[in-house]
Amino acid sequence: MTRSSQTVKEAEAQYEELKNNHLESYKKASIICPESDLEALRSCEGSTPEQLSAQLSRLNQRIQRESERYAESIDDLKMLYQKKERKILRRRQTYKSYRDKLNACQKAQELRWNKFQRNATLLKRQLTWRLLGNKGISGHVKVSYEDETLSMEVKMPQDASNNNVRDTRGLSGGERSYSTLCFALALHEMTEAPFRAMDEFDVFMDAVSRKISLDALVDFSLRQGSQWIFITPHDISMVKQGERIRRQQMAAPRS
Template identity: 75%
Template sequence: MHEKENSLEKLQVRLKEADNKANDVKVSFENLCESAKVEIGALEEAERELMMIDKDLKDAELKKNHYEDVMSTKVLSQLKAAEAEYQDLEHRRRESYEKASIICPESELETVGGCDGSTPEQLSAQLTRLSQRLQQESRRHPESIEDLRMLYNKKECKILRKQQTYKAFREKLGACHKALDLRWSKFQRNATLLKRQLTWQFNGHLGKKGISGHIKVNYEEKTLSIEVKMPQDASSSNVHDTRGLSGGERSFSTLCFALALHEMTEAPFRAMDEFDVFMDAVSRKISLDAVVDFALAQGSQWIFITPHDISMVKQDERVKKQQMAAPRS
């Protein structure tokens, strides 16, 4: 009985294990069935899509056959007829082009403006006008076409030579313009520098008496003006006209201006007559010293004529004094 009970217990254990395995198999079977259902649904959907594609393919095949029939029965015949007509028109165009080239070469047609984009009516009207013009020119110029062509070639060669000459002249003219512009710029610069130099030298001579001044030169209007400022002028106003100065101041300013001009020019002989007539003694002394120093520095020969006493002129080996006898009363 104990053995049977042990056997029974073993059998019961194995039975439980078998039940567990059966349950596991049952669960697996259920899962398999569920997945099979999903795959079957997808398969059915794919089958339906395949049937629709097959139907669309049959419809497309029917349409293709229909259009092929239309192409073979209607379109191809029309295309062949149009191609044959095109070949015939092309052949006729070539023949017409050859005939037209014999009558009027294309180069001559281009010289009168060409015929691109023109209708036959426009070409006919243009041909009529050209014929009328040809008749008029034939009456005016009875020469032959060959003579006119020879004359045209001669004129063309002459025009070409003239154009080359004109081009060479234009290049020379351009070079002359460049040289003129360069010289004009240098001239303007020199003119500006000369105006400054004249003012500086004028001020240098005026400064010997404590006077300052300025010279304005206008080359366009061809005018020259002198401004002088006297040291005793408390109003600090400039005198724009030398006639507003006294006789001695005007003579001294004029002398300074003359010396400034003499310093900018070259001459072997220079003479000044009675330049100190209206000056006082102090101005005369300063003026004589200024002109004598200037003459000695320049190195040229100067002649000064004055009715006043010249004993105040300094002695030098290059300075010679000559006093004339007094006139008889």
């Protein structure tokens, strides 16, 4: 073995011994003063021993004063602090969980509100008097969800002034009945029900309007596929019976 090799081995042995001594000294020092306490004293770096001694005296005096104010020891206060800290952490986690749920609910509510707005707009469009065209009448319904009002405009074919009637009192009895019937059918078309009934729908109508109304009701009911019951005191002989149409006429009252 050469001299240089022996020197290297001795240096390695000394390094290992110093390393072990450093670890042992570190463990002993940690028992006296934990490393966390040293990190709290980083602001004292560069201070002289006299300054550190004065600061230590001030800290001891403060500890003494605080000890006189509270019956608990420092260890008890540390445990209480850690307990409160864990409680605060749990509360923060609970708050975060509730906040996430609240955000999800608000997002769902916003989506449903947007869907409601779209549906409201579509319902306004659907609520139109399509059947008025059978008599050459044009009209539509204006719905205000904000004011909770419903208004209508009707234009009769014989009106040369091109003015729209905004009040049903401006229509004749038959025209008002037929307009009301068309409005009711528009509502029926927007809803679903297995059974529907209409009583005296042709009041104040003349024979021509009554036939148009009956034809419109029969076509509409057959197209809807639900069961309808129409009650009228007038003649219904113009309605043809079929597989899905039945007529029932009651006997005339006795005098």
